[in-house]
Amino acid sequence: MFSSTILELFITEPLRSDLAILAELKSQGELLSRKSLKLFFIEGQVFRNGRQLSPSFVLQPGHHQIEIRTASLSMDRTSKPSTRGSFVPVIYEDDLILVLNKPSGIPSVPHSPVETETAVGSALAHCPSLALVGRAGLEPGLLHRLDTETSGLLAFAKTNKSYEWLKFAWKSGAVKKVYRAISSSPKHKPRPRAPQILSPILAHVAKSSKRMMVWNENENHKPLIRGKPLSTKTHLMSVASTNKNQIDLTLEIKTGIMHQIRCTLAHLGWPVLGDPIYRGDSSTRLWLHAWKLEFPTLDHPDGIKVEAPLPLDWPGNLS
Numbered sequence: 001m002f003s004s005t006i007l008e009l010f011i012t013e014p015l016r017s018d019l020a021i022l023a024e025l026k027s028q029g030e031l032l033s034r035k036s037l038k039l040f041f042i043e044g045q046v047f048r049n050g051r052q053l054s055p056s057f058v059l060q061p062g063h064h065q066i067e068i069r070t071a072s073l074s075m076d077r078t079s080k081p082s083t084r085g086s087f088v089p090v091i092y093e094d095d096l097i098l099v100l101n102k103p104s105g106i107p108s109v110p111h112s113p114v115e116t117e118t119a120v121g122s123a124l125a126h127c128p129s130l131a132l133v134g135r136a137g138l139e140p141g142l143l144h145r146l147d148t149e150t151s152g153l154l155a156f157a158k159t160n161k162s163y164e165w166l167k168f169a170w171k172s173g174a175v176k177k178v179y180r181a182i183s184s185s186p187k188h189k190p191r192p193r194a195p196q197i198l199s200p201i202l203a204h205v206a207k208s209s210k211r212m213m214v215w216n217e218n219e220n221h222k223p224l225i226r227g228k229p230l231s232t233k234t235h236l237m238s239v240a241s242t243n244k245n246q247i248d249l250t251l252e253i254k255t256g257i258m259h260q261i262r263c264t265l266a267h268l269g270w271p272v273l274g275d276p277i278y279r280g281d282s283s284t285r286l287w288l289h290a291w292k293l294e295f296p297t298l299d300h301p302d303g304i305k306v307e308a309p310l311p312l313d314w315p316g317n318l319s
Helices: 017-027 034-042 118-127 128-132 160-172 262-267
Strands: 003-011 046-049 063-072 088-093 097-102 151-158 176-184 197-198 201-205 213-215 223-232 234-244 246-253 288-295 306-307
Touching: 003 017, 017 034, 017 046, 017 063, 088 306, 097 118, 118 128, 151 160, 160 288, 176 262, 201 262, 213 262, 234 262, 246 262
Parallel strands: 151 288
Antiparallel strands: 003 063, 046 063, 088 097, 097 151, 176 246, 176 288, 197 234, 201 213, 201 223, 234 246, 288 306
16 A cells, blocks of 8 residues: 655755755655665656656755655665675675775665675675674665775675774774776876875765765855865875876875765866766776775774775776
8 A cells, every 4th residue: 555755845955856855865764765766756656746746856945845655665775695696806804894895887885675786795695794784774884885986995894893993983084095096188287296185175066966076165156066065185195107198196085075086186187087977088997996995993903904906907007
């Protein structure tokens, strides 16, 4: 039997209906993914003022009553082990931590329980007890995410005690996170100097959930954004040439904002190769790699250092 979920939305700035609904559901503790919500739109189950609502419809500031006609939003959202078994390579493991070397093209997390061919699904196949760790659900034990097209280190806590400790360490900056990126500049700009600290303020673009932008407080006509501008800090450690129009960068992120490296490098005029969202030159993949992790743990006073070898086809074959 179908019933309705009624949402009372109070919008302060123009915002896509799907993004507004997701934000409201999140505030109520409903961890529905955008992909799952999209199914309700496709099936014509989302209404505003008695009329079916499109996910791209921009709600104007003010009060809106949204009706979602469905049996329940609280569907099973528990990740399942991959049907392929543990197919993502394990690069480090002890009693408290599991670290995978995720290939480019493999999602970190599923959008729904039926999607099992993810890094989370592989981790569960390797270590079923992760299902009860941390936020559980679709992200059991997961300490961070990587974009689907980003390769490299993805870390899980294996116990709730280590999850709480490592989550705190992650947020406090105690974990060192080093990336490699291949960038290209169609304008043939001088390559950026290194070392230097890059600290642009980033913001979520209002009309897109997939894009960030650099926020300039002094602009007269500021574009619409979602939420508050976010301070970032990226240490550009080194720059090496791979050919006349590409560079290989080593970067440490001191903060962990969505698309921090991708948006920051695009702002420099050197977008990541294979990044269409930020106007990077087309390529076979996004050339961004989570290379090294150093983090403190409860049982290792000196911390743990883990490195994911660069993919064999890394441009320039630099290591």
